[in-house]
Amino acid sequence: MFIVFHKQKIYTYCISIITVVLLFCIAGTFTNKKETITTSATNEKYLPIYKVQTEENKVALTMNCAWNEDDIDKILEVLEQNNVKITFFMVGDWIEKYPEAVKKIYDAGHEIGTHSDTHPHVNNLSYEENVKEIENSNDKIEKITGNRTNLYRTPYGEYNQTVIKVAQDNGYYTIQWSLDTLDYTGLTGNAMWNRIKDKIGSGDIILMHNGTEHTADSLDGILKNIKQKQLEVVKISELIYKENYTIDVNGIQKSN
Numbered sequence: 194m195f196i197v198f199h200k201q202k203i204y205t206y207c208i209s210i211i212t213v214v215l216l217f218c219i220a221g222t223f224t225n226k227k228e229t230i231t232t233s234a235t236n237e238k239y240l241p242i243y244k245v246q247t248e249e250n251k252v253a254l255t256m257n258c259a260w261n262e263d264d265i266d267k268i269l270e271v272l273e274q275n276n277v278k279i280t281f282f283m284v285g286d287w288i289e290k291y292p293e294a295v296k297k298i299y300d301a302g303h304e305i306g307t308h309s310d311t312h313p314h315v316n317n318l319s320y321e322e323n324v325k326e327i328e329n330s331n332d333k334i335e336k337i338t339g340n341r342t343n344l345y346r347t348p349y350g351e352y353n354q355t356v357i358k359v360a361q362d363n364g365y366y367t368i369q370w371s372l373d374t375l376d377y378t379g380l381t382g383n384a385m386w387n388r389i390k391d392k393i394g395s396g397d398i399i400l401m402h403n404g405t406e407h408t409a410d411s412l413d414g415i416l417k418n419i420k421q422k423q424l425e426v427v428k429i430s431e432l433i434y435k436e437n438y439t440i441d442v443n444g445i446q447k448s449n
Contacts, residue, residue, distance in 0.1 A: 239357035241347070241367035243444030245396040245432050251425045252397045253432040254279040254416075255370065257308055257346065258287050260404030262294040267409040269301050275416045278302050280429040281403075282346040282368075285310030285330035292337050299338045304428040306344030306368065307331050316353045323359040344368055344429055368429055369444060370400035374415070377402045382411025386418050393422060396432065396445075 256268070258281055272279060281298050283305060288295050299305060309315065310330040315323055327345055335341045345365040347356060352367065360367045372392060374385040385407075389399065401408055419426055437449040 238442070239354050239361065240440045240442075240444050241352055241357060241360075241369045242398070242433055242440060242446045243369045244371040244398060244446070245434070246445050246447045247396045247432070249425075250395050250423055251427050251432055252393065252395070252399060252419065253429045254399045254401065254419075254426050255306075255346070255368070255429065256281045256408075257400070257402045258282065258294075258404070259284045259308065259312055259402070260287075262287075262291040262403070264403055264405075264409035265291075265294045265297065268403055268412060269297060269303075271409070271412045271416070272303070273301065275413065275420075275426075277416055277426045278304065278428050279426065280304040280306055280344065280368075282306040282308040282344070283330070283334070284308045284312045284348075285333050286312065288330065288333040288337065295334070295337045304342075304344070304430055305334055305338065306342050306346060306429065307334065307365075308346050309348045312348040314349065314351060315347055315356045316351050318355075320355055320359055323356055324363060327360065327363065327365060366429075366433060366435075368398065368433075370398045372397050373400045374408075376405045376408045376411070379406045381407050382414045385411055386415055390418065393419065393424065395424065398429070398432070 254277070256279060281303055283295065285307070295305070307327055307330040309326045310333075311326065313326065315326060318326065331341050343365050345360050346368050350369060357367055372389045374380070374388060376385055380388075393399075401412075403409075416426060434446055434448050438446050439449060440446050
């Protein structure tokens with residue numbers, strides 16, 4: 194009886210130990226899976242479009258509007274003379290201040306994107322505040338043109354995970370640039386072209402601004418120089434992919 198009793202006791206202990214070990218193993222496996230999923234989501238990198246990988250000989254010219262409207266008529270005249278349509282990224286405050294300029298640009302067949310509502314440092318804003326910056330400016334665009342835009346350029350070219358995710362969640366393509374003319378620094382047209390002439394190629398996105406010292410009087414020469422390189426100047430919507438694409442670590446949009 195003594196031996197039988199201890200055999201049963203030992204047997205019970207063994208079963209208990211094995212059960213505990215199995216439970217720890219299962220719990221450990223579940224925890225590791227959970228951590229892997231969380232890490233993967235956390236490390237996802239959101240990026241804007243700096244450039245487009247394309248075999249077509251196209252580049253997009255973009256114009257930021259945030260200061261004055263003094264040169265808008267001249268810019269539109271030059272664009273018409275060169276039979277070119279481009280994309281204007283407008284700040285909401287600018288739209289409110291110069292609605293007639295917005296209407297002229299739209300009626301001339303150019304594309305309008307939002308450049309935020311008040312041109313803040315968006316990296317310092319919450320998710321909800323970023324939504325308001327985009328949507329409030331888009332409301333102003335719609336009020337004048339009758340149409341909304343799905344193109345967004347961040348103020349100062351700043352962005353973080355929140356900024357880009359807000360744009361994506363609300364159906365916007367965030368557009369940066371691959372070539373900067375630095376027109377806002379007062380460069381002449383020749384100096385602007387010298388900055389980009391050896392770099393420009395298919396899929397590039399060029400940054401310019403209205404309201405600068407030489408943008409309007411340099412635009413004709415820049416457009417003609419681009420054409421001499423057998424490149425067509427188009428709007429952003431005619432360059433980027435709308436679906437089935439990826440954006441690599443350098444911000445280059447590629448078709449899948």
